Amino acid sequence: MKVPYIKLFRTPNQNYCFDVNTHEFLTITNETYHYLNSQMTSENSDSLNLIEPHQVMELKKLGYLKNESVVEKIEHPYTRNIDVFLDRKIEKITLQLTQNCNLRCKYCVYSNSKTSRQRSHTRKKMSLETAKKSIDFLWNHSVDSRRVNVGFYGGEPLLEFEMMQKIVEYSKRQFIGKELSFSITTNGTLLNDEIIHYFEDFDIPIIISLDGIKEVHNKNRIFSNGKGTYDAIITNIQRIKQIAPKLAKNMQVNMVINPENDYDCFNLVCLEGKELDKLVISASIVDYDYEDKLTTYSEDYITKSEYQNFLALLERMNRVNAKNVSPLSINSMSSIWDKCEKMQLITGLCKTDTPSGPCIPGQFRLFVDVTGRFFPCERVSEKSRAMCIGNLEDGFDKCSINKQLNIGKLTEDLCKNCWCFRHCGLCVKKADDGTESLSAKRKLKFCDSVITDVHNIMSHYLFFKETQLFYQSQTRKQ
Numbered sequence: 001m002k003v004p005y006i007k008l009f010r011t012p013n014q015n016y017c018f019d020v021n022t023h024e025f026l027t028i029t030n031e032t033y034h035y036l037n038s039q040m041t042s043e044n045s046d047s048l049n050l051i052e053p054h055q056v057m058e059l060k061k062l063g064y065l066k067n068e069s070v071v072e073k074i075e076h077p078y079t080r081n082i083d084v085f086l087d088r089k090i091e092k093i094t095l096q097l098t099q100n101c102n103l104r105c106k107y108c109v110y111s112n113s114k115t116s117r118q119r120s121h122t123r124k125k126m127s128l129e130t131a132k133k134s135i136d137f138l139w140n141h142s143v144d145s146r147r148v149n150v151g152f153y154g155g156e157p158l159l160e161f162e163m164m165q166k167i168v169e170y171s172k173r174q175f176i177g178k179e180l181s182f183s184i185t186t187n188g189t190l191l192n193d194e195i196i197h198y199f200e201d202f203d204i205p206i207i208i209s210l211d212g213i214k215e216v217h218n219k220n221r222i223f224s225n226g227k228g229t230y231d232a233i234i235t236n237i238q239r240i241k242q243i244a245p246k247l248a249k250n251m252q253v254n255m256v257i258n259p260e261n262d263y264d265c266f267n268l269v270c271l272e273g274k275e276l277d278k279l280v281i282s283a284s285i286v287d288y289d290y291e292d293k294l295t296t297y298s299e300d301y302i303t304k305s306e307y308q309n310f311l312a313l314l315e316r317m318n319r320v321n322a323k324n325v326s327p328l329s330i331n332s333m334s335s336i337w338d339k340c341e342k343m344q345l346i347t348g349l350c351k352t353d354t355p356s357g358p359c360i361p362g363q364f365r366l367f368v369d370v371t372g373r374f375f376p377c378e379r380v381s382e383k384s385r386a387m388c389i390g391n392l393e394d395g396f397d398k399c400s401i402n403k404q405l406n407i408g409k410l411t412e413d414l415c416k417n418c419w420c421f422r423h424c425g426l427c428v429k430k431a432d433d434g435t436e437s438l439s440a441k442r443k444l445k446f447c448d449s450v451i452t453d454v455h456n457i458m459s460h461y462l463f464f465k466e467t468q469l470f471y472q473s474q475t476r477k478q
Contacts, residue, residue, distance in 0.1 A: 002067035002068065003039055003040050003067065004036065004039065004040070004065045004066065004067055005019075005020050005021060005065075005066055005067060005068055005069055005417070005419070006018060006019055006020060006036065006040075006065060006419070007020065007419040007455075007458075008033060008036060008037055008040065009025075009458065009459065009462055010033065011459075011462055011463065011466060013466055014027055014462075014466065015027070015028045015029065015030060015032070015033040016028065016462060017032070017033075017036060017059075017064075017065075018419070018458065019064045019065065020069065020349065020419045020421065020422070021066055021069065021070050021348055021349050022063070022064065022348040023346050023347060023348045023349070023422060024064075024348075025461075025462065025465075026059065026064060028055060029053070029055055031053045031055070032053045032055045032056055032059075035050055035052065035053050035056060036056070036065075038050060068417065069349060069416045069417050069421070070348075070349050070350070070351060071349050071350070071351065071352075071353045071416045071421070072351045072352065072416075073351065073352045073353075074352075074353065074354055074355075074406065074408040074409050074412045074415060074416065075352050075353075075354060075406060075409075076354040076358065076405045076406050076408075077352075077354065078360055078405065079402060079405060079406060082360070082398065082401060082402065082405065083398070085360050085363050086141065086360075086362055086363060086396050086398075086401070087141055087143075088141065088142070088143045088144040088145075089141075089142070089143075089144045089145055089363060090138060090141040090142045090145060090148075090362065090363055090366060091142065091145050091147065091148060091149065091363065091364055092148065092149040092150075092151060092364060092365055092366065093134060093135075093137070093138045093148075093149075093150055093151070093366045093367075093368060094150075094151035094152070094153050094365060094366065094367045094368070094377070094378050095126060095131060095134055095150065095151065095152055095153065095167065095368055096126060096153050096154065096155070096367065096368060096369045096370050096378070097125060097126050097131075097152055097153070097154060097155070097157045097159075097160040097163055097164060097370075098123075098124070098125040098126070098154050098155040098156070098157065098159050098160050098370065099119065099121060099122040099123070099124045099125070099154070099155045099369075099370055100121060100122065100123050100124075100125065100154070100155045100156070100159055101121050101154055101155040101156040101159070101187070102156055102159065102187075102189060102190065102223060102224060103156065103187050103189070103221060103222065103223060103224065103229060104121075104222055104223070104224050104226075105220050105221045105222065106219070106220045106222070107220050107256065107258065107286050107288075109287075109290050109291065110155075116434075117290045117381055117383060117384070117434040118290045118381045118382070118383060119381075119382050119383055121155065124370045124371075125159075125160055125163070125370055126160070126163065126368075126370045128163065128166060128167075130368075130370070130371070130372045130392065131163065131166070131167050131170075132167075132170055133372065133392045134368045134372070134392065135150065135167065135170055135171050135174055136174070137368075137392060138150070138366075139174050139175065142178070145178070146178065146179060147178070147179040147180075147181070148175060148178055148179070148180055148181075149180075149181045149182065149183060150167065150168075150171050150180070150181075150182050150183075151182070151183045151184065151185075152164055152167075152182070152183070152184040152185075153184075153185060153367070153378050156186065156187055156189075156190065157184055157185070157186060158184075158186050158190040158191070158195065159190070161190075161195060164184075165198070168182060168202060168204075181203075182202070182203075182204040183204070183205060183206075183207070184199075184204060184205075184206050184207070185206075185207045185209070185254070186206060186207070186208060186209070187208070187209050187221070187229065187233070188208035188209065188210070188229075188232075188233040188236050188237070189223075189229050189232045189233060189236070191236040191239070191240070193239070193243065196236075196239065196240055196243060196244050196247065197243070197244065199244070199247050200244040200246050200247040203246075205247070205250040205251065205252070206247070206251055206252070207251075207252045207253070207254050208233065208236075208237065208251065208252070208253055208254070209221065209233075209253075209254050209255075209256065210230075210233055210234075210237075210253050210254070210255060210269070211255055211256050211257070211258075211266075212255060212257070212261070212265045212266040212269050213265050213266075213268055213269045214228070214230040214231075215265070216258075216261050216265040216266070217229070217230045217233075218230050220256075220258065237251075237279075248279075251279055251280075252279065252280045252281070252282060253279050253280070253281045253282070254281075254282055254283075254284075255269075255281060255282070255283040255284075255328070256283075256284060256285075256286050257283050257284065257285050257286065258285075258286045259285060259286075259295060259296070259297040259298060259301045259302075259305075260296055260297070260298050260301070261298065261301065262298065262300040262301060262304065263300060263301045263303075263304035263305045263308065263326075264300075264304060266283065266328060267304070267308060267326040267328060281327050281328065281331070282331065283328050283331070287379075289429060289430070290381055305329070308325060308326040308328070308329040309329045309332065309333065311324065311325045311326075311329065312325050312326070312329035312330050312332065312333035313333060315330060315333070316333055316337060317467065336456075336457060336460050337460075337464070339457050339461075340457065340460055340461040340464050343457075343458075343461045346422060346423075349421065349422065353421070354406065354408050355407075355408045355415055355420075355421055355422075355424035355426070356422060356423060356424055356425060358404060358405050358406070358407055358408075358426075358427070358428055359376070359427075360405065361376035361389050361400075361401045361404045361405060361428070362374060362376060362389055362390075362396060362401060364377075365377035365378070367380075368392070369382055371391075372391050372392035372393065373388055373390075373391045374388065374389045374390040374391055374392075374396065374397075375387055375388060375389060376389060376404060376428065379427075379429060380428075380429050380432065381429075381432060381434070383434070384432050384434060385435075385436040386400070386403075386431075386432055386435065386436055386437055386438050387404075387428075387429075387432055388400065389401050389404065403438060404428040404438070407426070407428050407431050407438060407443065408424075410431060410438055410439075410440040410443055411440050411443060411444060414444070418447075420450055420451055420454045423450075423454045423457070424450055424454075425450060425453070426443065426446055426447075426450055430442065430443055430445075430446045431443040
């Protein structure tokens with residue numbers, strides 16, 4: 001007897017069977033749960049000789065509990081229409097104005113000379129000719145896009161502020177008739193009154209990097225001379241609030257979290273830092289993908305973050321005041337809530353299908369480096385042949401894009417039979433081992449983390465679903 005293509009969940013109130021093929025959560029009895037669980041956990045389910053419960057027989061008659069995936073072939077649905085998306089529907093282009101930076105952040109792959117799979121800081125910068133060609137490329141390939149965005153990236157893009165101004169001016173002339181916006185990610189140390197007023201006048205929102213309280217931030221985010229950058233950044237944030245209230249209103253802070261530290265190192269800067277009051281703060285765990293290094297979590301980080309996440313859950317249920325909860329955990333819970341709300345909109349599997357992870361390389365976040373080469377976004381390695389998807393002179397490399405779009409083919413048999421198939425969020429970056437081809441072996445290393453994340457989302461979904469039935473009187477707004 002083959003093992004059914006399902007995943008079992010259990011809450012204090014109910015037993016559930018997630019039928020992967022149909023993408024439905026079935027409420028099941030204790031008897032059915034134990035029967036299915038025995039089948040799935042036994043090394044030889046044929047030797048169990050268990051009596052099939054009546055509910056199982058009924059579910060099978062209705063088409064549930066099939067023993068294998070209905071997916072016969074992995075292929076992204078946009079594969080055959082990729083030309084249309086890339087020729088007419090590009091929405092954003094990010095320009096690498098420079099590979100130089102005035103900081104030497106310790107976790108930054110560009111600052112780490114030991115990282116052979118990613119470039120290091122250089123003095124290379126984008127020429128005005130290359131920048132104009134990039135803007136023209138966006139214009140020619142965004143016919144069907146009502147909105148387009150031009151982003152500025154580095155290194156530190158403010159090292160080339162004059163170049164940025166020329167690009168903004170050129171873009172505004174080119175994109176008459178479209179809704180044009182700009183964005184910039186900066187370390188925040190080079191902001192001055194002239195730059196601040198410019199960003200406010202031209203309605204260019206900024207994202208500033210700040211990694212927690214002063215002691216933690218200054219451990220990693222340092223100037224090239226080794227001095228910490230916290231004071232300089234906080235001073236500039238205060239200045240923005242003083243002279244550019246419109247810019248301050250839309251300003252965001254990006255926090256890179258090293259979980260080796262105490263969670264309070266990041267939480268307190270949100271709760272007690274008056275300079276960050278009312279700012280949107282997004283956070284991400286430090287990325288060691290191109291160093292083949294595991295991220296380690298301290299006990300203090302795990303304990304306190306889980307407690308704050310619990311408070312964020314209570315805040316979502318109107319049981320705790322948001323002022324007493326970490327904004328980081330509130331944002332995380334909001335993200336989980338959004339994913340849970342979309343859960344019921346997700347359809348079952350098809351004969352030709354694909355894991356949900358890959359975006360359309362080049363359409364949403366096309367990254368152009370200083371020389372005019374194309375990459376799917378700014379987060380991948382610029383030294384990787386497998387990540388490059390073309391250049392300004394030759395256009396898109398459709399073969400490379402097709403491989404990135406269909407990374408599920410690298411591990412097709414395993415993916416087709418994985419219960420996380422519809423929810424796999426693995427980026428193509430996870431399959432980049434620095435060679436000319438994408439790596440199935442490297443991609444599989446990240447499967448456990450995907451399974452953990454999906455299980456967490458689905459557990460929350462079931463909890464939220466039950467909340468309406470079992471805890472409504474306790475959670476209803478007064």
